[in-house]
Amino acid sequence: MKKYNTPLIDDLEKGPWPSFVTEMKKAAKNNEMANDALGHLEKCYSTKVGYWKHGGIVGVLGYGGGVIGRYSELGGEFPGVAHFHTVRLNQPSGFFYTSKALKEICDIWDKYGSGLTNMHGSTGDIVLLGTKTDALEAIFAEYSSRGWDLGGSGSALRTPSCCIGPARCEWANYDTLDLTYALTQEFQDELHRPTFSYKFKIKASGCACDCVASIARADMSIIGTWKGDIKIDQAEVKNYAKTMDINAEIVNMCPTQCMSYDGKELKINNAECNRCMHCITRMTKALKPSGERGATICIGSKAPIVVGSLLSWVIVPFIKVEPPYTELKDLIRKIWEWWDDNAKPRERIGEVIEMKGMRSFLEAIGVQPQPQQIKEPRKDPFMFYTDEDIAAYKAKEAEEKKTGKYKF
Amino acid sequence: MKKYNTPLIDDLEKGPWPSFVTEMKKAAKNNEMANDALGHLEKCYSTKVGYWKHGGIVGVLGYGGGVIGRYSELGGEFPGVAHFHTVRLNQPSGFFYTSKALKEICDIWDKYGSGLTNMHGSTGDIVLLGTKTDALEAIFAEYSSRGWDLGGSGSALRTPSCCIGPARCEWANYDTLDLTYALTQEFQDELHRPTFSYKFKIKASGCACDCVASIARADMSIIGTWKGDIKIDQAEVKNYAKTMDINAEIVNMCPTQCMSYDGKELKINNAECNRCMHCITRMTKALKPSGERGATICIGSKAPIVVGSLLSWVIVPFIKVEPPYTELKDLIRKIWEWWDDNAKPRERIGEVIEMKGMRSFLEAIGVQPQPQQIKEPRKDPFMFYTDEDIAAYKAKEAEEKKTGKYKF
Amino acid sequence: MALPQRKTDIGPPHYKQFLPPVIQKNYGKWKYHEVLTPGTMVHVAESGDKLWTVRVASPRLLSTETIREQCDIAEKYCDGHLRYTTRNNVEFLVSDEKKLESLKKELKDRGFKMGGIGPHITNVVHTQGWVHCHGACTDASGLVKAMMDELYDYFETKKLPNKVRLAVACCVNMCGAVHCSDIAVVAVHTKVPTIVHEKFKNMCELPTVIGSCPTRAISPDPAQKSVKINAEKCMYCGNCFTVCPPINIKDPERDGVAIVVGGKINSLRTNPKFSKLVIPYISNEPPRWPKVVAAIKHIVEVYAKNAKKHERIGEWIERIGWERFFSLTGIDFTFQSIDDFTFMRDTMRTSATFKW
Amino acid sequence: MALPQRKTDIGPPHYKQFLPPVIQKNYGKWKYHEVLTPGTMVHVAESGDKLWTVRVASPRLLSTETIREQCDIAEKYCDGHLRYTTRNNVEFLVSDEKKLESLKKELKDRGFKMGGIGPHITNVVHTQGWVHCHGACTDASGLVKAMMDELYDYFETKKLPNKVRLAVACCVNMCGAVHCSDIAVVAVHTKVPTIVHEKFKNMCELPTVIGSCPTRAISPDPAQKSVKINAEKCMYCGNCFTVCPPINIKDPERDGVAIVVGGKINSLRTNPKFSKLVIPYISNEPPRWPKVVAAIKHIVEVYAKNAKKHERIGEWIERIGWERFFSLTGIDFTFQSIDDFTFMRDTMRTSATFKW
Numbered sequence A, B: 001m002k003k004y005n006t007p008l009i010d011d012l013e014k015g016p017w018p019s020f021v022t023e024m025k026k027a028a029k030n031n032e033m034a035n036d037a038l039g040h041l042e043k044c045y046s047t048k049v050g051y052w053k054h055g056g057i058v059g060v061l062g063y064g065g066g067v068i069g070r071y072s073e074l075g076g077e078f079p080g081v082a083h084f085h086t087v088r089l090n091q092p093s094g095f096f097y098t099s100k101a102l103k104e105i106c107d108i109w110d111k112y113g114s115g116l117t118n119m120h121g122s123t124g125d126i127v128l129l130g131t132k133t134d135a136l137e138a139i140f141a142e143y144s145s146r147g148w149d150l151g152g153s154g155s156a157l158r159t160p161s162c163c164i165g166p167a168r169c170e171w172a173n174y175d176t177l178d179l180t181y182a183l184t185q186e187f188q189d190e191l192h193r194p195t196f197s198y199k200f201k202i203k204a205s206g207c208a209c210d211c212v213a214s215i216a217r218a219d220m221s222i223i224g225t226w227k228g229d230i231k232i233d234q235a236e237v238k239n240y241a242k243t244m245d246i247n248a249e250i251v252n253m254c255p256t257q258c259m260s261y262d263g264k265e266l267k268i269n270n271a272e273c274n275r276c277m278h279c280i281t282r283m284t285k286a287l288k289p290s291g292e293r294g295a296t297i298c299i300g301s302k303a304p305i306v307v308g309s310l311l312s313w314v315i316v317p318f319i320k321v322e323p324p325y326t327e328l329k330d331l332i333r334k335i336w337e338w339w340d341d342n343a344k345p346r347e348r349i350g351e352v353i354e355m356k357g358m359r360s361f362l363e364a365i366g367v368q369p370q371p372q373q374i375k376e377p378r379k380d381p382f383m384f385y386t387d388e389d390i391a392a393y394k395a396k397e398a399e400e401k402k403t404g405k406y407k408f
Numbered sequence C, D: 001m002a003l004p005q006r007k008t009d010i011g012p013p014h015y016k017q018f019l020p021p022v023i024q025k026n027y028g029k030w031k032y033h034e035v036l037t038p039g040t041m042v043h044v045a046e047s048g049d050k051l052w053t054v055r056v057a058s059p060r061l062l063s064t065e066t067i068r069e070q071c072d073i074a075e076k077y078c079d080g081h082l083r084y085t086t087r088n089n090v091e092f093l094v095s096d097e098k099k100l101e102s103l104k105k106e107l108k109d110r111g112f113k114m115g116g117i118g119p120h121i122t123n124v125v126h127t128q129g130w131v132h133c134h135g136a137c138t139d140a141s142g143l144v145k146a147m148m149d150e151l152y153d154y155f156e157t158k159k160l161p162n163k164v165r166l167a168v169a170c171c172v173n174m175c176g177a178v179h180c181s182d183i184a185v186v187a188v189h190t191k192v193p194t195i196v197h198e199k200f201k202n203m204c205e206l207p208t209v210i211g212s213c214p215t216r217a218i219s220p221d222p223a224q225k226s227v228k229i230n231a232e233k234c235m236y237c238g239n240c241f242t243v244c245p246p247i248n249i250k251d252p253e254r255d256g257v258a259i260v261v262g263g264k265i266n267s268l269r270t271n272p273k274f275s276k277l278v279i280p281y282i283s284n285e286p287p288r289w290p291k292v293v294a295a296i297k298h299i300v301e302v303y304a305k306n307a308k309k310h311e312r313i314g315e316w317i318e319r320i321g322w323e324r325f326f327s328l329t330g331i332d333f334t335f336q337s338i339d340d341f342t343f344m345r346d347t348m349r350t351s352a353t354f355k356w
Ligand code: SRM
Pocket: A055, A068, A070, A086, A088, A118, A120, A121, A122, A123, A124, A125, A126, A127, A151, A152, A159, A199, A201, A216, A217, A218, A301, A302, A303, A304, A305, A306, A348, D126, D127, D128, D132, D133, D134, D135, D173, D174, D175, D176, D177, D242
């Protein structure tokens, strides 16, 4: 195997943080592809430019996604990376593994690929980094026969992902792992066979901490919340008071200013709490949500291309999230249907909602307007009225005339 | 004179608030136009629709503005309002009058017009409400010979207006009345002869109270401010403490949280004060700005048509405002020049800035980028770089290499 | 009678000639002021001089007769000096304390109303309406009169947490400062305009008409040498109607008003704010628009009861959240309140935190 | 060797088979947790059971050799159980307290780094860079390594007011969560793309290419059967290049990175926030990007010194104002920081209140 001189990236083996270059070198020891990837990367570092070409369409039979085609402009110089496709494997909910399963993944990958991985990709997949076109079918056969399926790519449902939730977190308001598994299974076809106008991502967080960053990185963000009071254990409050300035750190930082603490008792005006989780996370032994559990559904976040980055918008302020998740699955189908009817190619759902108007979207999916959906009402009086709207206002006025009482 | 039956609007003579209908009736006693205006208005009230036609182009010789042409669709039924143009007279700064001057205004108006006025129009003019085309030249001759000129209309500079400022207010940071007078005189041509792409309004407020609503209603908002500390008279603070909860009403409402009060002494961390004026207005005897006085120049506010309503944007965080106001006048000329070069017809300056970008505008008027101009920096990394920008960054980097010290 | 010689480009008279002597003397040297009653305040100069102001309500639409009456009063008590405010009230300026009470008495006797200074409701910024404008979808003066009759106590006596600035605009051109008012009424058309195609060619400029439409609802109709309007996209702003007479948007049964709240101009405490739409439509009911008036009064009362001292309506709402505003006032939340114009992406909530 | 029988549409393995017994038993019944050190925490279940987590730094780009090493450790101390986090660290899950210290010792001996729990800097969300993506205008992994070497103390020991979430994206597609990170690096092109017109026709779809441009800078060039780019309007996003290979935007000397700050994902205290541009351009300087690293460290230090406990960077900046952020950090304010994209009207200051 060719030994590349890599002084620039060698420098990245120094220092306390674990080195990806060391990882590449480990793989390069017995793997031609990984070895050429090293040389190829050194070349990028020395010339300050990348040499990968646009992805071509490669994949496995019957699937439209799961593999990102990648070729180098320098295939002659670095034949090991002339083809260097990535394979996305759908990760298990919560990124839990046994060593047995992981080792099996490694074995197959060493056999057919570069021995390089990303644990994990930003969307959540196990990313197997670099293989050749003719190995793809074998890779798929090996993995799928052992229970692993490909993840998403292209204009399809992308691999849903979730926070660790009830597996190890006291704050999960619903079972993020189970929901993610259930949705992934339910929508296998949408995941493997791109028929959407663009990608669609689902991320599930158990509470407002949003440890899977759903509000910013998912077309559909499912964020756990509750309806009910925060229960207070005053004895634990006293314990916290020993090490914490409760007024400075909790009460004064409460966004709704619905708390008070007189040095003895902590009080919460639950009616005004917006369930932001600050107090709970800082006093987890003392404070616990109670009452009904469920989630808030938000729609539309994405990276900046084309219309600027979006955060997801609240659509359904509260929904129960319980197996078999029928309501949620139906909602997703309705969302896709409207999107399908209204999107141009390469338009994410958020972009289409912005184009067509929130009303059209909400009406299509059967959701009522609610002030919880907005930060503030519209400012400019440029609004649409349907004839039915006006008729309804007039009917209300007629009713008011009768009763003598206004309903604004 | 015809006596109209006006039951609907008669109802508006009842109640404590002064009645505009009573005013119309007073004028109608001896004035045919006012009398027909009454009948005409009753008709609107009974049919719930207006009958005024689009304004035609009427005016006085040599001027392109100052008169709003108005005709009724019901000229046959109400001949007194067949023509019913308004004449805008430029008000004196601060809306101060002597009875002598006002009575003279009334005399002329009674002679040629309806006897109805608005004291004042929303832009600031004395609005003389309703006259006929053939009276316009006479009206102008009478008023102008007595020292009154027309105000603005159409695509021109509109009548500048200001708050009462130093005439009766302890908070004025510059002479709003004098500046308004000076600008109005300087730009007589721009005011009377529409050559702009659309209207341009100037409003001058002496401080952040903005009593002439400049931030929302002027293409150029000139808002008084200062650079220096708020001086505190602790004895007066004690007086206020007798009737006021200083912590609740002042300290806790300070937006920058730069104040403290321990029951004895009020302290201000002036470096962090944003000069919002809240504390000063509530404790005017105790707190006074000190140091340099001047104004913040903001650009672009307007009503919603076409692109949605705008508030004015900070362009020049601080400018001295002293006679002969050369710097400010030059700035205005530069602004108009850029606007002229870049606007399509009926585009306000704010709309053009939004289209062409703030950088183009600021560079044209010779203003540097400053964080005071923004609430927050851009979010999406979609930005323009000139070759000079990049060269400057590279030069800085070269310099840093030499000095070994970064300048970010 | 021969007309006097006209002059041009002279501008307005210099304001100085109209300033009372006490102002001329203490110009720029005021030290502080005190509000004495909702209708009177006194400004004290560094010199020790004092200036009393008596503020009187005005319908803004004034007959010359009333202006003359105001002049007579000013002559009697103020050496002929008076002024109008930026919100169209009248102010009598008294430099001699002895004259203050008799001035107030005479004003009262003549039926003038004093008030509006401090945390009160003062005059309503408004526009022409059916009195003078072609575009009006309501009457502004009538609405103002109806509102202020009902809210009158807040002008003359009743205190509020802070000033409440009201405005009325008779169309979405919003010649009043509706877009940044505590509570404002903006009249709205609600139907797609009709076009008299035959007249279009002669009376309108095609590019201007097309460019006038904020939502690009207008496209050329070459067959008719006119334009056509895409009803799906039109939100009835009337801008095409303003630039082209053969386009008509007025409709007596459909024209009505909307109510917006929470705006603010000054920068005290918080930044200036736009008003936001809370009631999308109320039918025109001249002469007194009872539902509009009741809605405004209701909002004022809920605010008065719930806000902290010094909080403006918008500041109060931002503290409690718009969802709480809707629940406290019981106002229906409709699709119209959800922005679908420029700021949709920024006005939707982007967090799972809100109140029930 | 024959391949095994492929299956399709089976989805991922059920997660339950990978959960340690203590989790299976206490699933959804955790009571509280305590952070013991920046690298370890313990979760306590209602049943009284405990689960210790040891978090280990990962470069994310892992060789199978390293994964196997992690597996070996998990087998020794965790009955073979381990997981990865949403920010790509590795977590060893220990149900037997006795094994905790020896696990930590072995990890340390093998050179694994523990940390990142609590108010610290944890792993950097990042993307492919020159390692694998065609669009990259920098290398993500190298930047991350360089940054984290310098910020390492904040991972392992040094406390901050709150978590600081870092991200790196190798182009404006921003596959990492750059747009809502406390501090992030986003690589930028800074030159108008070039087009190989001869290849356009065969390789690109005209409407897709035109539609790809956020600023409508691209129009058809019928003469060349290709497109042309209006240099005035192009802001180098590279979207046209993504959809059309004959368009090239890469330029070794001009490609570089920008730094954005103040973003946040969670809704604690304040709403999620976008990151905002503060440094518009730093040249690519592989292998260690010293200026980028210095800039990030500088911002972290100014934050550490000035913010209140629990305040995230964006919360701190919003409290003190962006003008103060610029003066405290000494970062030059440039035209690039002024928005001229979608939110210009809303990000300009609309009030005369600001700090000097
Ligand atoms: C591998 C991964 C980055 C990583 O290192 O982790 C990745 C890699 C690519 N992304 Fe991404 N994206 C990845 C997560 C993301 C995320 C983050 C997320 O999903 O949470 C985003 C931001 C959120 C979003 O969806 O908006 C993201 C936003 C984009 C975009 C911009 C899309 C937009 O609407 O703004 C593009 C451009 C495109 O679709 O053409 C893109 C396109 C790409 C392509 C396919 C570029 C291309 O056209 O070739 C990259 C292939 C790189 C390669 O050669 O391996 N990638 N991409 C991530 C997927 C791994 C996985 O499956 O787990």
